[in-house]
Amino acid sequence: xxxxxxxxxxxxxxxxxPGILIPVAGTxxxxxxxxLPGIGGASIAALLMLATLHWPAEDVxxxxxxxxxxxxxxxxxxxxxxxIPGNASSSVLLLDGHPMAxxxxxxxALAAAATASAVGSVFGVLVLCLLLPVLKPMVAQFxxxxxxxxxxxxxxxxxAVPTSSRSKALxxxxxxxxxxxxGHDPSSGQPRWSFGSLSLYDGLDMVAVLIGxxxxxxxxxxxxxxxxxxxxxxxxxxxxxxAGMVAVSRHPGLTLRSSVLGTIVGILPGxxxxxxxxxxxxxxxxxxxxxxxxxxxxDIRGVIAPEAAVDAKDGGSLVPTIALxxxxxxxGVILLTVLLAHGVAPGQWMLTEGxxxxxxxxxxxxxxxxxxxxxxxxxxxxxxxxxxxRIDAIAAPLLLASFLSALHLNGMMSDLYTAILFGVVGYxxxxxxxxxxxxxxxxVLGGFIEDxxxxxxxxxxxxxxxxxxxxxxxxxxxxxxxxxxxxTTKRPDQGRSSARKTGPMAAFALAALAAVLWWTxxxxxxxxxxxxxxxxxxxxxxxxxxxxxxxxEASVRVQGTGDPNRDTLLxxxxxxxVIWAFGLPLAMGLFVLGWFQSGRALRLxxxxxxxxxxxxxxxxxxxxxxxxxxxxxxxxxxxxxxxSGGQG
Amino acid sequence: xTNLLENTVSRILAALAMSAAFAPACMAExxxxxxxxxxxxxxxxxxxxxxxxxxGYDSYARSLAPAIETVSGMSVTVVNMASAGGRVAExxxxxxxxxxxxxxxxxxxxxxxxxxxxxxxxxxxxxLHPLGAVSIEPNVLIARNDYxxxxxxxxxxxxxxxxxxxELRLLLPAAALRVSTSVVSGYAGSSEIAAAIxxxxxxxxxxxxxxxxxxIASGELSIEMAxxxxxxxxxxxxxxxxxxxxxxxxxxxxLPPEERDALRRYAELTAGVSTGYNGLFIAKAxxxxxxxxxxxxxxxxxxxxxxxxxxxxAKLEPRPTSGAAFRDAxxxxxxxxxxxxxxxxxxxxx
Numbered sequence: 001x002x003x004x005x006x007x008x009x010x011x012x013x014x015x016x017x018p019g020i021l022i023p024v025a026g027t028x029x030x031x032x033x034x035x036l037p038g039i040g041g042a043s044i045a046a047l048l049m050l051a052t053l054h055w056p057a058e059d060v061x062x063x064x065x066x067x068x069x070x071x072x073x074x075x076x077x078x079x080x081x082x083x084i085p086g087n088a089s090s091s092v093l094l095l096d097g098h099p100m101a102x103x104x105x106x107x108x109a110l111a112a113a114a115t116a117s118a119v120g121s122v123f124g125v126l127v128l129c130l131l132l133p134v135l136k137p138m139v140a141q142f143x144x145x146x147x148x149x150x151x152x153x154x155x156x157x158x159x160a161v162p163t164s165s166r167s168k169a170l171x172x173x174x175x176x177x178x179x180x181x182x183g184h185d186p187s188s189g190q191p192r193w194s195f196g197s198l199s200l201y202d203g204l205d206m207v208a209v210l211i212g213x214x215x216x217x218x219x220x221x222x223x224x225x226x227x228x229x230x231x232x233x234x235x236x237x238x239x240x241x242x243a244g245m246v247a248v249s250r251h252p253g254l255t256l257r258s259s260v261l262g263t264i265v266g267i268l269p270g271x272x273x274x275x276x277x278x279x280x281x282x283x284x285x286x287x288x289x290x291x292x293x294x295x296x297x298x299d300i301r302g303v304i305a306p307e308a309a310v311d312a313k314d315g316g317s318l319v320p321t322i323a324l325x326x327x328x329x330x331x332g333v334i335l336l337t338v339l340l341a342h343g344v345a346p347g348q349w350m351l352t353e354g355x356x357x358x359x360x361x362x363x364x365x366x367x368x369x370x371x372x373x374x375x376x377x378x379x380x381x382x383x384x385x386x387x388x389x390r391i392d393a394i395a396a397p398l399l400l401a402s403f404l405s406a407l408h409l410n411g412m413m414s415d416l417y418t419a420i421l422f423g424v425v426g427y428x429x430x431x432x433x434x435x436x437x438x439x440x441x442x443x444v445l446g447g448f449i450e451d452x453x454x455x456x457x458x459x460x461x462x463x464x465x466x467x468x469x470x471x472x473x474x475x476x477x478x479x480x481x482x483x484x485x486x487x488t489t490k491r492p493d494q495g496r497s498s499a500r501k502t503g504p505m506a507a508f509a510l511a512a513l514a515a516v517l518w519w520t521x522x523x524x525x526x527x528x529x530x531x532x533x534x535x536x537x538x539x540x541x542x543x544x545x546x547x548x549x550x551x552x553e554a555s556v557r558v559q560g561t562g563d564p565n566r567d568t569l570l571x572x573x574x575x576x577x578v579i580w581a582f583g584l585p586l587a588m589g590l591f592v593l594g595w596f597q598s599g600r601a602l603r604l605x606x607x608x609x610x611x612x613x614x615x616x617x618x619x620x621x622x623x624x625x626x627x628x629x630x631x632x633x634x635x636x637x638x639x640x641x642x643x644s645g646g647q648g
Numbered sequence: 649x650t651n652l653l654e655n656t657v658s659r660i661l662a663a664l665a666m667s668a669a670f671a672p673a674c675m676a677e678x679x680x681x682x683x684x685x686x687x688x689x690x691x692x693x694x695x696x697x698x699x700x701x702x703x704g705y706d707s708y709a710r711s712l713a714p715a716i717e718t719v720s721g722m723s724v725t726v727v728n729m730a731s732a733g734g735r736v737a738e739x740x741x742x743x744x745x746x747x748x749x750x751x752x753x754x755x756x757x758x759x760x761x762x763x764x765x766x767x768x769x770x771x772x773x774x775x776l777h778p779l780g781a782v783s784i785e786p787n788v789l790i791a792r793n794d795y796x797x798x799x800x801x802x803x804x805x806x807x808x809x810x811x812x813x814x815e816l817r818l819l820l821p822a823a824a825l826r827v828s829t830s831v832v833s834g835y836a837g838s839s840e841i842a843a844a845i846x847x848x849x850x851x852x853x854x855x856x857x858x859x860x861x862x863x864i865a866s867g868e869l870s871i872e873m874a875x876x877x878x879x880x881x882x883x884x885x886x887x888x889x890x891x892x893x894x895x896x897x898x899x900x901x902x903l904p905p906e907e908r909d910a911l912r913r914y915a916e917l918t919a920g921v922s923t924g925y926n927g928l929f930i931a932k933a934x935x936x937x938x939x940x941x942x943x944x945x946x947x948x949x950x951x952x953x954x955x956x957x958x959x960x961x962a963k964l965e966p967r968p969t970s971g972a973a974f975r976d977a978x979x980x981x982x983x984x985x986x987x988x989x990x991x992x993x994x995x996x997x998x
Contacts, residue, residue, distance in 0.1 A: 143847050186834045201732035346866050411729045458832040462805050628727045
């Protein structure tokens with residue numbers, strides 16, 4: 001089958017009637033279930049996989065292509081509006097998308113995301129269609145060394161993060177690296193910083209940490225910024241859908257670069273949309289001139305770049321699955337299983353005789369991406385109204401949704417505890433003026449870098465690392481070039497004194513990086529990477545303390561009894577204990593009650609809301625959630641005492 | 649066109665209906681319910697899968713759940729608890745209360761290896777009661793199509809995911825094959841390992857037979873050897889590790905008898921612990937009612953034609969093993985692992 005014939009067959013399968021109903025249904029299912037992390041995604045796909053076992057292959061590919069394409073943007077909606085990432089890939093929108101909504105520009109942010117999503121996905125699919133036959137050998141050659149260089153490039157973008165204190169930014173970046181190392185050592189499999197807990201063996205769940213840093217810390221801060229009786233936000237006068245759409249067209253270079261990055265990252269097995277989004281965000285930081293709003297506080301380019309990259313990634317991620325039979329993600333595993341269940345062999349067949357099915361899958365993905373963006377654009381007025389709801393009206397459902405999202409990530413209570421912990425930590429860091437963005441970027445990339453550093457080191461030891469790998473050195477050269485460029489370019493938002501401080505900071509960072517690389521040259525002790533990170537972090541903290549005229553600037557303060565956030569902060573801090581003792585439903589009810597009460601008389605309606613929150617939580621966990629949560633400690637102890645004659 | 653529309657709509661509705669069918673059933677035909685399960689009819693049973701949704705274990709569990717519901721009258725919910733390579737889920741089920749209906753789906757290999765490596769793993773294994781197995785999963789070695797296993801004295805580079813040194817020593821067939829092995833560990837999963845082999849990072853890796861079918865589907869890789877004691881039932885022409893006519897048998901023919909017999913025995917042990925049973929377990933602390941009901945229900949459900957058909961269509965290979973046979977296999981596996989450890993300690997004291 002020729003290429004053109006395959007394209008024609010694929011288009012025909014997608015745009016025939018009634019065949020088109022299948023990707024429409026798939027898009028609707030994906031949109032409806034991808035609002036919140038952990039609830040949709042692979043679980044829904046697994047169920048549908050079993051339910052569609054008797055379907056013809058082309059119909060199945062229409063459905064699963066649409067499931068993949070429809071999921072991404074809806075996760076961005078909740079990330080922008082409520083600071084809850086609907087999926088891991090959307091978490092990067094917490095950096096600028098949610099601040100835009102907070103600044104009264106939700107329509108603009110959502111429209112920019114929807115438009116960039118459509119552009120990115122079209123680009124990704126176009127590249128896929130054009131390069132599919134030649135990508136196969138390239139994909140096969142991208143290994144740990146190339147991934148390592150990619151991760152380091154992403155890390156170098158930290159230097160471009162706008163911040164009032166480079167020392168604090170460096171300290172936060174190192175803290176992020178250290179957090180990424182919790183779990184186990186990648187080379188030996190030995191537990192590391194897990195404190196004997198099996199739940200921490202796989203490390204801190206990334207989405208749980210992000211929910212904590214952004215969603216929960218945001219909720220804690222609501223009491224300071226918004227009295228409960230006021231509207232949540234006041235829309236800016238220039239908040240328009242058209243403004244968001246036009247913004248994408250005003251940054252063609254940024255959108256194109258991000259789409260390219262996303263496509264490339266998507267092609268690499270195992271790298272994922274989250275990394276694609278953050279790398280694109282980083283390159284936007286590096287290459288963009290100062291705008292009216294700094295990055296991290298609501299710059300629209302911080303929405304356009306990652307959204308374009310993440311959706312371009314979808315097309316790229318089909319390449320390893322189709323060409324090599326190597327899925328790079330959970331959805332890829334399910335897709336591959338679906339292909340094999342229907343007798344569709346990935347690899348050479350799908351690139352030759354099976355091109356019709358291949359393009360059916362690709363165009364279903366594209367159709368779904370565009371349909372999602374169109375529906376998203378049309379629904380923006382409805383979405384944006386959600387931000388005008390009174391905070392006391394949305395606090396309870398938002399809290400409930402956030403808690404349940406954290407639980408559904410891996411079915412573990414520990415993820416909820418993680419999210420709560422980092423909600424408290426995130427709030428305190430913000431209050432103390434410690435920048436969050438460097439921590440997030442290094443946390444996301446840290447594990448990826450260490451895993452690939454570990455593999456590259458072992459391959460070098462085993463003499464299986466060919467130093468003359470062009471892709472690795474191209475990426476390294478790009479990383480070095482961008483690093484040097486950022487060092488030598490004075491950014492308009494920096495004063496002369498800041499530019500002078502950048503030099504020593506950058507030199508220190510370079511020295512630390514060199515020490516890490518030198519230290520991990522074979523033979524490499526397992527603890528080299530975290531030790532090097534500790535040394536760097538300690539040095540950074542010392543520099544911060546030395547550089548602070550007023551030591552209170554470096555400390556985190558929780559104000560006295562006048563701080564309206566203090567009660568909420570303490571409630572969050574106590575929440576894990578309450579959940580452990582009383583169980584989640586009762587804890588939820590008590591928390592909502594405490595949220596409303598906070599020094600004021602309770603209204604009957606608010607008590608009703610608290611009871612409803614507890615009841616809904618209980619009903620959901622009992623009937624629908626499919627989770628296995630620990631029994632409340634207090635009840636099981638009391639129950640054993642009373643029902644075993646006091647001998648329990 | 650109208651028929652096409654109707655067919656399409658009805659297919660979509662059927663798919664949604666079939667999806668709902670995997671949710672807990674409200675009622676079961678009482679005539680199909682085992683007498684042992686009469687006291688538990690209508691109660692909930694959680695089938696815990698220690699990995700994320702969509703994988704092989706999850707597919708087996710979701711294929712089996714309706715069959716268990718039918719024979720037990722209980723409403724079965726599949727729960728995914730993915731953490732620490734399954735250890736969290738294992739520990740949770742092993743710690744279940746006497747009246748708590750929890751069932752675990754896990755490979756006996758994972759439990760056996762954990763039990764030998766550390767005391768916690770052994771503590772978990774001793775608190776689990778095997779009910780039966782849905783499939784037998786031999787392991788194979790995969791390599792590039794053009795790869796030839798080196799002669800004795802040669803070397804191979806073995807790729808694996810994140811495993812402890814102890815696990816590697818126990819599971820590698822290197823000693824039996826008389827080749828020296830360098831290990832590169834830390835790949836995220838079988839797909840990444842397969843890509844690495846194609847790239848030339850390493851030579852071979854170990855994978856369950858079912859997984860290997862997916863990995864070799866692209867035509868770039870092939871199965872080098874089955875880690876079995878005798879020919880693989882599904883692929884009798886494949887080279888196999890142990891037993892008469894095996895690779896080790898051939899490689900050790902010229903050795904002195906004592907050394908030859910020791911290596912052949914070690915190969916048999918390696919093959920023995922390289923065959924995994926995807927099993928079902930409950931807590932040993934479960935009360936008699938739950939144990940009797942679920943033992944009978946599992947024995948029936950794994951033989952159910954509906955379960956086997958659903959599993960086969962999902963490209964799984966169900967091979968039911970009764971509770972008694974599964975318990976024997978577990979005991980045997982434990983003994984084999986201990987014998988392997990002793991051999992390794994005697995042969996490689998460092």
